[in-house]
Amino acid sequence: MREAQHNIHGTAIVIGTRGLLFCGPSGSGKSTMALACLNAARQAGAFAALIADDQVFVTARANAVIATRPPSIAGLIEIRHSGIARVSSIGKAVLNLAIALVTEDEAERLPPDDERLDLGPAGSLPLMRLLRGTHHPLAILSALRPELRGEHPFSCV
Numbered sequence: 001m002r003e004a005q006h007n008i009h010g011t012a013i014v015i016g017t018r019g020l021l022f023c024g025p026s027g028s029g030k031s032t033m034a035l036a037c038l039n040a041a042r043q044a045g046a047f048a049a050l051i052a053d054d055q056v057f058v059t060a061r062a063n064a065v066i067a068t069r070p071p072s073i074a075g076l077i078e079i080r081h082s083g084i085a086r087v088s089s090i091g092k093a094v095l096n097l098a099i100a101l102v103t104e105d106e107a108e109r110l111p112p113d114d115e116r117l118d119l120g121p122a123g124s125l126p127l128m129r130l131l132r133g134t135h136h137p138l139a140i141l142s143a144l145r146p147e148l149r150g151e152h153p154f155s156c157v
Helices: 030-041 138-142
Strands: 006-015 019-022 048-061 064-069 076-079 083-086 091-095 097-102 116-118 124-131
Touching: 006 030, 006 091, 006 116, 019 030, 019 138, 030 048, 030 076, 030 138, 048 091, 083 124, 097 116, 097 138, 124 138
Parallel strands: 019 091, 019 097, 097 124
Antiparallel strands: 006 019, 006 048, 048 064, 064 091, 076 083, 116 124
16 A cells, blocks of 8 residues: 655755755745755765655655655755756655744744644654754754764864
């Protein structure tokens, strides 16, 4: 029996063994933040790859959220106002964290504890807020979520 896929508008990447889902409205910088994280992780010597950009299919499987991509966008990421780039990618991975890109006006100074992103039939993920336009997103993720480092530390600054 095939699991039901839920389509999320976002960008999913994997760094080391950890899957990250960037979410936010169109034009909020999801792809740019994902590219910055991929680049910083590679510079730090960690494995880093795109799962999907723009369309991320999520399914629940064995108490995990799995992200996959449509075959037509494999390895492609849109750089707004610049074009489509081809980057290293993998077909699927477990997601560990959702990152909501926010503006100063959209969120409190300190977010609530244990915030989660509802993924419909796929379940939910822990949610972290990240200010749009952050210059070193991977350094912030590493500082605030050290459990994501796993066996592949990705702190780069």
